[in-house]
Each structure stands twice: as structure tokens, then as C-alpha cells.
Amino acid sequence: MNVDSWLRRKSLKSLLLAGMTLPWLMGRDALAQRMNSGLLLTLEDMVQPIVKGAKIFKKDVQIEAPILADNGSLVPLEVQVQSPMSTENYVTHIYLLSQRNPVTQMAMFQLGPWNARANVSTRVRLAGTQEVVALARLSNGEFCYNQMEIIVTESACVDAS
Amino acid sequence: MMSARVQWPEKVRADDIVKVRMLIQHPMDTGYLQDLTGKVVPRNIIRTVTCHLGKQEVFRVEPSSGISANPFFEFYIRATVTAEFKIEWTDDKGMTGQHLQIFNVT
Numbered sequence: 342m343n344v345d346s347w348l349r350r351k352s353l354k355s356l357l358l359a360g361m362t363l364p365w366l367m368g369r370d371a372l373a374q375r376m377n378s379g380l381l382l383t384l385e386d387m388v389q390p391i392v393k394g395a396k397i398f399k400k401d402v403q404i405e406a407p408i409l410a411d412n413g414s415l416v417p418l419e420v421q422v423q424s425p426m427s428t429e430n431y432v433t434h435i436y437l438l439s440q441r442n443p444v445t446q447m448a449m450f451q452l453g454p455w456n457a458r459a460n461v462s463t464r465v466r467l468a469g470t471q472e473v474v475a476l477a478r479l480s481n482g483e484f485c486y487n488q489m490e491i492i493v494t495e496s497a498c499v500d501a502s
Numbered sequence: 503m504m505s506a507r508v509q510w511p512e513k514v515r516a517d518d519i520v521k522v523r524m525l526i527q528h529p530m531d532t533g534y535l536q537d538l539t540g541k542v543v544p545r546n547i548i549r550t551v552t553c554h555l556g557k558q559e560v561f562r563v564e565p566s567s568g569i570s571a572n573p574f575f576e577f578y579i580r581a582t583v584t585a586e587f588k589i590e591w592t593d594d595k596g597m598t599g600q601h602l603q604i605f606n607v608t
Contacts, residue, residue, distance in 0.1 A: 414571070415570045419576075437568070439568055442567075443534060443567070444566045444568055446566055447566055447569060448563055448569055449563065450562070451562035451563075451564075452561065452577070455558060455560050455580055456578050456579055457519045457578055457580040458519055458578040460576075461575065461577050462575070463563075463569060463573065463574060463575050463576070464569070464570040465570060466567070466568050466569065466570055498532075498534055498535070
């Protein structure tokens with residue numbers, strides 16, 4: 342083996358190596374967008390900014406949503422709160438909280454006795470598989486909540502690019 | 503142009519509990535996603551949606567980027583008298599929208 346062919350081999354080898362590593366380096370940018378790796382909030386972290394130390398119970402709230410949501414950018418979600426909705430005892434607010442989304446509070450609904458039923462439904466975006474919490478504030482200042490795990494196969498935080 | 507649609511049962515009697523379904527046309531851009539050219543689409547979401555029945559505010563939502571594009575909401579109200587149902591919303595760009603419909607109670 343002469344020097345020339347050795348040099349040729351060496352350059353070919355490094356070219357191959359560069360070819361294998363470059364796409365990986367460029368791919369980092371796309372990976373950063375996927376928020377699946379993001380941290381998961383605990384229930385305390387999600388709930389305390391709203392509850393602020395008031396009494397909280399896990400009862401009377403029901404979440405209806407698909408267990409497996411194919412598309413994270415459109416997940417139908419229904420929250421039902423058992424409440425008489427009378428002038429003395431009613432639900433004032435319903436909060437939808439997400440464990441993984443960049444914005445924890447997905448929506449806040451304001452209700453009153455004129456609603457007669459404390460049911461709301463909407464369609465939410467979810468950034469990956471997570472626990473979703475529905476938190477209801479009652480007129481006496483107490484809170485009720487329930488949580489449900491929704492498996493999301495395609496996160497809402499990935500786009501076409 | 504942004505618009506909204508509301509729907510409730512055709513015949514509403516006094517004291518009925520009526521399910522109201524509401525759909526607002528809005529892109530609800532989160533501010534996290536890019537368009538096809540790779541530019542980040544600035545955040546543009548609806549900040550508040552309020553529903554009035556007559557002069558009474560019956561429903562209010564404060565969505566965030568966690569609500570899907572073309573937000574859909576469903577809630578209940580107790581029918582009392584015929585009144586005007588008004589939806590108003592404001593988004594990040596300061597655009598406001600309004601939708602009026604007569605809520606007929608027989």
C-alpha cells in the first residue's frame with residue numbers, strides 16, 4: 342500500500358463518518374421541539390397556584406374523554422360536576438389543567454346558578470400522554486377535582502416542518 | 503372573517519335546561535409552531551369569550567393555547583324568557599368578534 346492510496350482511504354473514511362454524524366447534529370433542532378421529554382408536573386404543582394391552600398377533595402367531578410387520543414391537537418373533553426347549582430351551592434369556576442403542556446391551565450370556565458348543570462365540554466390540545474386534571478371551585482370556597490390519564494399518540498407540539 | 507355559530511334545541515320551553523353548543527372560527531396559534539417556511543407563527547389565541555343572555559352573563563371562558571383551533575364549547579343554561587343571546591370574544595391581536603341570536607322560549 343503506497344502513501345497515496347492510504348491517504349485516499351483515510352479521506353473516504355472521514356467522509357463516511359461525517360455523513361453519519363451530520364444528520365444527527367442537525368436533527369437535534371427537531372428533537373428540541375418535541376415536548377414529550379419535558380418535565381411532568383405533580384398534582385400539587387398544577388393545583389396549588391389556583392387553590393392557594395383552600396380545602397380540596399377528590400370527589401364529585403367526572404372527566405369524559407377518550408383513553409387513547411390519536412391526535413393531540415384535538416381531544417374532546419367533557420367535565421361533569423355533581424352540584425345542585427342552586428343559589429346557595431353552585432360551581433363558580435371549572436379549570437382544566439394539563440401536566441405536560443407548556444401552558445398548564447388549558448381553560449377556565451366561569452359558571453353560576455343560571456347554568457342549572459355544571460357540565461362543560463370543549464376540545465383541548467395535549468402535548469403527549471399525560472394526566473389531565475379538572476378542578477372545580479364551589480361557591481363556599483372549596484375545591485373538588487378529578488384526574489384522568491389520556492394517551493396521546495401524536496403530540497400537539499409537533500408541526501409539519 | 504371570524505365568525506361563530508351557536509346551536510340549541512329548536513323548541514325551548516320555560517324552565518327547560520338547554521344544552522348550548524358554540525363554535526368560534528379562530529386559528530388559536532400557540533406561538534410554539536412553525537409555518538412551512540420555518541418561521542415561528544406568533545401567538546394568537548382568544549383571551550376571553552363571554553356569553554350574555556339578555557343582560558345576564560351566563561358563561562365565560564378564558565382559554566389558553568391548550569384549546570384547539572376553532573374552539574368549541576358546550577354548556578347548559580336554564581331557559582326563562584325569550585332574550586337575545588350574545589357572544590363576544592377578544593384575541594391577542596386585539597381583534598374582537600360578536601355574534602347575536604335570539605333565544606326563543608315558548
